[in-house]
Amino acid sequence: MPASTLIAFEARKTPVQERAAATVQAIFEATIQVLLSHGADRLTTTRVAERAGVSVGTLYQYYPNKQALLFAAFDKHMEEVCARIEIVCDGACRKPLGEMIAQVVEAYVDAKVGRADISVALYHVAAEVGGPAVIKRTTQRLRKALEAMLETAPNLKVPPDKFAVEVMLAAISGAMRSALEAGASPAMMRKLREHLVLLCQSYMAAVTAAQA
Amino acid sequence: MPASTLIAFEARKTPVQERAAATVQAIFEATIQVLLSHGADRLTTTRVAERAGVSVGTLYQYYPNKQALLFAAFDKHMEEVCARIEIVCDGACRKPLGEMIAQVVEAYVDAKVGRADISVALYHVAAEVGGPAVIKRTTQRLRKALEAMLETAPNLKVPPDKFAVEVMLAAISGAMRSALEAGASPAMMRKLREHLVLLCQSYMAAVTAAQA
DNA sequence: ACCTGAACACCGTTCAAGT
DNA sequence: ACCTGAACACCGTTCAAGT
Numbered sequence: 012m013p014a015s016t017l018i019a020f021e022a023r024k025t026p027v028q029e030r031a032a033a034t035v036q037a038i039f040e041a042t043i044q045v046l047l048s049h050g051a052d053r054l055t056t057t058r059v060a061e062r063a064g065v066s067v068g069t070l071y072q073y074y075p076n077k078q079a080l081l082f083a084a085f086d087k088h089m090e091e092v093c094a095r096i097e098i099v100c101d102g103a104c105r106k107p108l109g110e111m112i113a114q115v116v117e118a119y120v121d122a123k124v125g126r127a128d129i130s131v132a133l134y135h136v137a138a139e140v141g142g143p144a145v146i147k148r149t150t151q152r153l154r155k156a157l158e159a160m161l162e163t164a165p166n167l168k169v170p171p172d173k174f175a176v177e178v179m180l181a182a183i184s185g186a187m188r189s190a191l192e193a194g195a196s197p198a199m200m201r202k203l204r205e206h207l208v209l210l211c212q213s214y215m216a217a218v219t220a221a222q223a
Numbered sequence: 224m225p226a227s228t229l230i231a232f233e234a235r236k237t238p239v240q241e242r243a244a245a246t247v248q249a250i251f252e253a254t255i256q257v258l259l260s261h262g263a264d265r266l267t268t269t270r271v272a273e274r275a276g277v278s279v280g281t282l283y284q285y286y287p288n289k290q291a292l293l294f295a296a297f298d299k300h301m302e303e304v305c306a307r308i309e310i311v312c313d314g315a316c317r318k319p320l321g322e323m324i325a326q327v328v329e330a331y332v333d334a335k336v337g338r339a340d341i342s343v344a345l346y347h348v349a350a351e352v353g354g355p356a357v358i359k360r361t362t363q364r365l366r367k368a369l370e371a372m373l374e375t376a377p378n379l380k381v382p383p384d385k386f387a388v389e390v391m392l393a394a395i396s397g398a399m400r401s402a403l404e405a406g407a408s409p410a411m412m413r414k415l416r417e418h419l420v421l422l423c424q425s426y427m428a429a430v431t432a433a434q435a
Numbered sequence: 436a437c438c439t440g441a442a443c444a445c446c447g448t449t450c451a452a453g454t
Numbered sequence: 455a456c457c458t459g460a461a462c463a464c465c466g467t468t469c470a471a472g473t
Contacts, residue, residue, distance in 0.1 A: 051350075051351075052351070134350060135350040135351075136350070137350070138263075138346060138347040138348070138349070138350060139263075139264070139347070143404040143405065146401065146404075147405055150401075174414060174418065175418060178398055178415065178418045178419070178422065179422075181397055181398040181400075181401035181402070182394035182395075182397055182398050182422060183394075183397075184397060184401070185393055185394055185395075185396060185397005185398055185400060185401065186390055186393040186394050186397055188393075188397060189358065189362075189393035189396070189397065190393070192355040192358075193355065193359055202386060203390065206386065206387060206390045206430075207390070209426065209429050209430065209433070210390065210391075210394065210422070210426040210429075212429075213425035213426050213428065213429040214421065214422040214425050214426065216425065217421050217422075217424075217425040218418075218421065221421070
């Protein structure tokens with residue numbers, strides 16, 4: 012996506028002194044706290060500033076607007092999920108295709124379920140906050156990690172193409188979103204985890220068979 | 224979901240005279256028009272009222288709040304998608320499993336792509352408007368239609384269970400959301416349509432094999 | 436360089452008054 | 455029964471003044 016899509020959410024000013032860096036961090040954490048305690052609708056810039064122990068004016072010195080606050084929280088969450096999956100991809104090189112897929116899917120589900128409350132809160136604000144752009148970027152990054160892993164799969168002449176990997180990622184995240192927003196129980200989540208593994212494995216098998 | 228989740232979005236008052244019914248309809252249509260022309264962020268109750276040719280007060284006589292306006296639009300859209308798929312399910316009875324799946328997936332993709340602009344606009348407001356509840360209800364309704372169809376599949380001792388059908392629906396809608404929000408081209412959409420058919424077919428095949 | 440908070444603009448919602 | 459629009463409350467954002 013064009014840089015301009017994101018620039019409106021970027022920090023307005025970079026802190027140069029230490030107390031300023033602490034302020035920025037405090038505001039960031041306050042955002043997540045207010046998001047979780049009051050919910051997205053009742054998240055107010057004044058309330059966040061209050062919680063962070065600064066005035067609204069200070070908040071606006073570092074975040075250009077309310078969206079930027081939530082964007083930062085969303086971006087960080089996606090970054091964490093990404094990082095976990097990249098590690099798994101690294102560790103699953105040269106294993107059989109089915110196991111690769113299982114590990115990635117399980118890592119994704121676990122990362123989301125482990126942060127279920129934040130995930131749900133962020134789904135709620137994603138749209139107003141440039142969520143699609145972040146998701147697009149995240150998808151590209153995950154696709155690359157998956158492709159690097161899939162390259163090393165034994166018994167696989169041609170690895171699945173870009174498109175198939177993206178479809179798989181969208182299917183996983185869509186199903187997870189649905190379950191998390193519906194407030195699925197831990198038992199449900201375990202079952203969903205198994206089913207998503209099966210779904211992705213059979214899709215990947217079908218795609219690679221079709222390509223051969 | 225509990226009725227109370229939805230009740231806040233229901234009409235405050237039912238029109239009894241004809242001009243009132245016309246007013247309600249005008250407000251509903253104005254909502255969609257403003258949504259498409261100005262975007263979700265710049266949709267204002269005053270603007271909707273203006274476009275509908277009434278005053279804000281009148282708007283609030285029939286819709287309890289801004290969310291209710293958007294809820295109505297979202298609900299109607301889902302209703303249309305549902306209806307189209309139910310018809311397809313009806314027509315695909317007794318056909319082979321693979322074809323059933325293909326027809327349903329294609330109907331879903333076509334319904335969404337045919338209304339791409341509205342879909343994207345509604346994704347943007349879904350969260351603030353009780354979207355998850357509507358989606359949950361829609362999923363139940365579609366699941367029933369799919370189950371009725373799957374019952375009639377030849378060469379299938381045990382049809383896929385509830386859970387698998389719901390996972391499949393969530394995967395489809397998640398992948399479509401991702402593509403629509405990313406502004407995928409018509410060519411991309413055609414390719415995605417084929418891939419989703421393959422994904423769902425192979426998942427259903429795997430699930431029914433595992434159950435046997 | 437960083438912080439404050441009163442002031443401004445805008446928008447969702449209401450309600451007394453009209454037909 | 456239905457409609458109007460000025461008035462109110464609240465919230466995002468700014469900016470002149472402070473340390």
